[in-house]
Amino acid sequence: MSQPSQTHLIVKFYSTNSPDTFVDLKEAVIRSLPADNGLYMPESIEPLPESFWENWREMPLAELGFHVAKQILGDSIPDSDLKEIVSEAINFDAPLVTIAPQTHILELFHGPTLAFKDFGARFMARTMAYLTKGDDKDLTILVATSGDTGGAVASAFHNVPGTRVIILYPKGGVSALQEKQLTTLGGNITALEVDGTFDDCQAMVKATFLDRELSLKYNLTSANSINISRLIPQSFYYFHAARQLPEGVLPTFVIPSGNFGNLTAGLLAEKLGLPVAHWIAATNINDTVPRYLAEGEYDPQPSHATISNAMDVGAPSNFARMKNLFGDSWEAMRESISGLAFSDDETREAIRAVNEGTGYTIDPHGAVGILAAEIWRQAVPDAETIILETAHPSKFLPTMEEELGAGNIEVPERLASLADLPKESHHVSKAPKEILKFLG
Numbered sequence: 001m002s003q004p005s006q007t008h009l010i011v012k013f014y015s016t017n018s019p020d021t022f023v024d025l026k027e028a029v030i031r032s033l034p035a036d037n038g039l040y041m042p043e044s045i046e047p048l049p050e051s052f053w054e055n056w057r058e059m060p061l062a063e064l065g066f067h068v069a070k071q072i073l074g075d076s077i078p079d080s081d082l083k084e085i086v087s088e089a090i091n092f093d094a095p096l097v098t099i100a101p102q103t104h105i106l107e108l109f110h111g112p113t114l115a116f117k118d119f120g121a122r123f124m125a126r127t128m129a130y131l132t133k134g135d136d137k138d139l140t141i142l143v144a145t146s147g148d149t150g151g152a153v154a155s156a157f158h159n160v161p162g163t164r165v166i167i168l169y170p171k172g173g174v175s176a177l178q179e180k181q182l183t184t185l186g187g188n189i190t191a192l193e194v195d196g197t198f199d200d201c202q203a204m205v206k207a208t209f210l211d212r213e214l215s216l217k218y219n220l221t222s223a224n225s226i227n228i229s230r231l232i233p234q235s236f237y238y239f240h241a242a243r244q245l246p247e248g249v250l251p252t253f254v255i256p257s258g259n260f261g262n263l264t265a266g267l268l269a270e271k272l273g274l275p276v277a278h279w280i281a282a283t284n285i286n287d288t289v290p291r292y293l294a295e296g297e298y299d300p301q302p303s304h305a306t307i308s309n310a311m312d313v314g315a316p317s318n319f320a321r322m323k324n325l326f327g328d329s330w331e332a333m334r335e336s337i338s339g340l341a342f343s344d345d346e347t348r349e350a351i352r353a354v355n356e357g358t359g360y361t362i363d364p365h366g367a368v369g370i371l372a373a374e375i376w377r378q379a380v381p382d383a384e385t386i387i388l389e390t391a392h393p394s395k396f397l398p399t400m401e402e403e404l405g406a407g408n409i410e411v412p413e414r415l416a417s418l419a420d421l422p423k424e425s426h427h428v429s430k431a432p433k434e435i436l437k438f439l440g
């Protein structure tokens, strides 16, 4: 087949703090955090071409993902390699389940660690391995987790040659099974149990990165949702969800949010041309973004522990990207996104009500989304709400059993089998220097 001659498009990335300075994909992915403390963004995000929309509803999820990733990355990764990365990373489905009229649940928990973070972590691990192939130094991935990130990252990188992972998690801040997902793999995975909150863990990681010398010496990289390679694959499932609605129906996406990576990935999908009616940012009492949307004042607070612990974030790391996508305009952001926050009591009530009303078992994070969707539909009665179910309910077994009764929650085998494995972690204080002991 003869090809029209094409110039190769190597996409550059800028920092939200210095929009005029660019780096390439490898620098953005491996460095993860720019030296100026901003976040990397692709230089331009153009809508997908006409040819994509001709058969986007029929193509397999991995193929859809390839087209979406290609549109963001240009020729930074050759097509054949990018196809392989996407199809190995996204080897599970994300079905849309309608539980009541206008109430659709996007199940994002069909990956190996039963949470949506598998999408980002698996794509990132393969992209990092691809970009560093042939380099002489191992890559050390530092990651702070409030629950699911650590497990997804550990699983995605476990036994990947040339990499090792150091995970920081707040002591007592993750569920028993989540902790087992972090602490039972061994090999190239090390878990640090920190005397502090998730925000403390995140601050430790950030401080270590900002030390340029350390960062270079140990070839450090980050796997938090600040890494642009985690966001890209998360935009795939917004397309996949939308195409599971009848043709012409515009989705209102409801996103249970913590660090706002998921919502930011949705905004990328919209920039790529996905038609969306509205975005709802649903949070627990850690409501920094809903308060910002209501008042125009960005006022991050220390995080508070809740039953939807993966959203216990007081200073969401992707907020800088959200602002950037709306040209720093509060008015523009609140036209697209509405914020709603809920207490643990309301969340527990929703878990029970959904189960009684529809028979569906929703986890505490998804339940926050359900609450937001209900309120939104009172204001906009014809909204077709798609609620992201970000994790499988069995990951939060104690809370789920308190609401729905012991023995009533199905635990998938790949999670149940972890219970008997011994936990291996290192207990540390929240001083950033603690990380040094594990780098050498």
Ligand SMILES: *Cc1c(COP(=O)(O)O)cnc(C)c1O
Pocket: 115, 116, 117, 147, 148, 149, 225, 256, 257, 258, 259, 260, 261, 262, 263, 310, 311, 365, 390, 391
């Ligand atoms: C990480 C996580 C969230 C929050 O996602 P963000 O991208 O950080 O907003 C919500 N629910 C679950 C189960 C998660 O693991």
